Amino acid sequence: DVKVTQSSRYLVKRTGEKVFLECVQDMDHENMFWYRQDPGLGLRLIYFSYDVKMKEKGDIPEGYSVSREKKERFSLILESASTNQTSMYLCASTGGGHNEKLFFGSGTQLSVL
Amino acid sequence: AQSVAQPEDQVNVAEGNPLTVKCTYSVSGNPYLFWYVQYPNRGLQFLLKYITGDNLVKGSYGFEAEFNKSQTSFHLKKPSALVSDSALYFCAVRDRAGGATNKLIFGTGTLLAVQP
Numbered sequence: 001d002v003k004v005t006q007s008s009r010y011l012v013k014r015t016g017e018k019v020f021l022e023c024v025q026d027m028d029h030e031n032m033f034w035y036r037q038d039p040g041l042g043l044r045l046i047y048f049s050y051d052v053k054m055k056e057k058g059d060i061p062e063g064y065s066v067s068r069e070k071k072e073r074f075s076l077i078l079e080s081a082s083t084n085q086t087s088m089y090l091c092a093s094t095g096g097g098h099n100e101k102l103f104f105g106s107g108t109q110l111s112v113l
Numbered sequence: 114a115q116s117v118a119q120p121e122d123q124v125n126v127a128e129g130n131p132l133t134v135k136c137t138y139s140v141s142g143n144p145y146l147f148w149y150v151q152y153p154n155r156g157l158q159f160l161l162k163y164i165t166g167d168n169l170v171k172g173s174y175g176f177e178a179e180f181n182k183s184q185t186s187f188h189l190k191k192p193s194a195l196v197s198d199s200a201l202y203f204c205a206v207r208d209r210a211g212g213a214t215n216k217l218i219f220g221t222g223t224l225l226a227v228q229p
Contacts, residue, residue, distance in 0.1 A: 035219075040221060042221035042222050043157075044219075045216065045217075102157070102159070107154075107155070
């Protein structure tokens, strides 16, 4: 089975801190995604990557950046965390093709105090 | 622009009764349609998808969904609900005409509560 692993299940950070969320997949997938999930808003796409060192902005990229130095790893970076970035962050990957399903990690619940 | 709507925040059903979770979509062309489920404190899991062909799609855990092009709907159904089906369900759509970037649009989610 495909495994998408997010490094932390729960994270508590202070306003202004730099935060790294790590995601690793083990199926050699080309495409990787970062979403945030908020009650009543569903999943919103932050950034995605369809190849190593490639990145594309999603719907809500402000305040975030990403890094993909290796195919299996996709990192989400909050340069200066703010309270409105408190959320559940979900990483996903897929092998390509518009009809392919996404494989999700278990999520990281980030609280910014 | 593509969009997807799940008009019900919550659906309540008694165990053993049939269930329906509604989804409507809007895309410029023909859609790929998906349902995902999220159990408490977990990531999303794929349930089923519509690509082409038969409008009735069967998926995991006894769920099925019917693609209705004229009503632009893709409702999720199950003939007999189980308490263990209680979870958050997300509908998602991707326009076939999109580029290589595989962008998927999710609905806001519907919480399914199955009472014993």
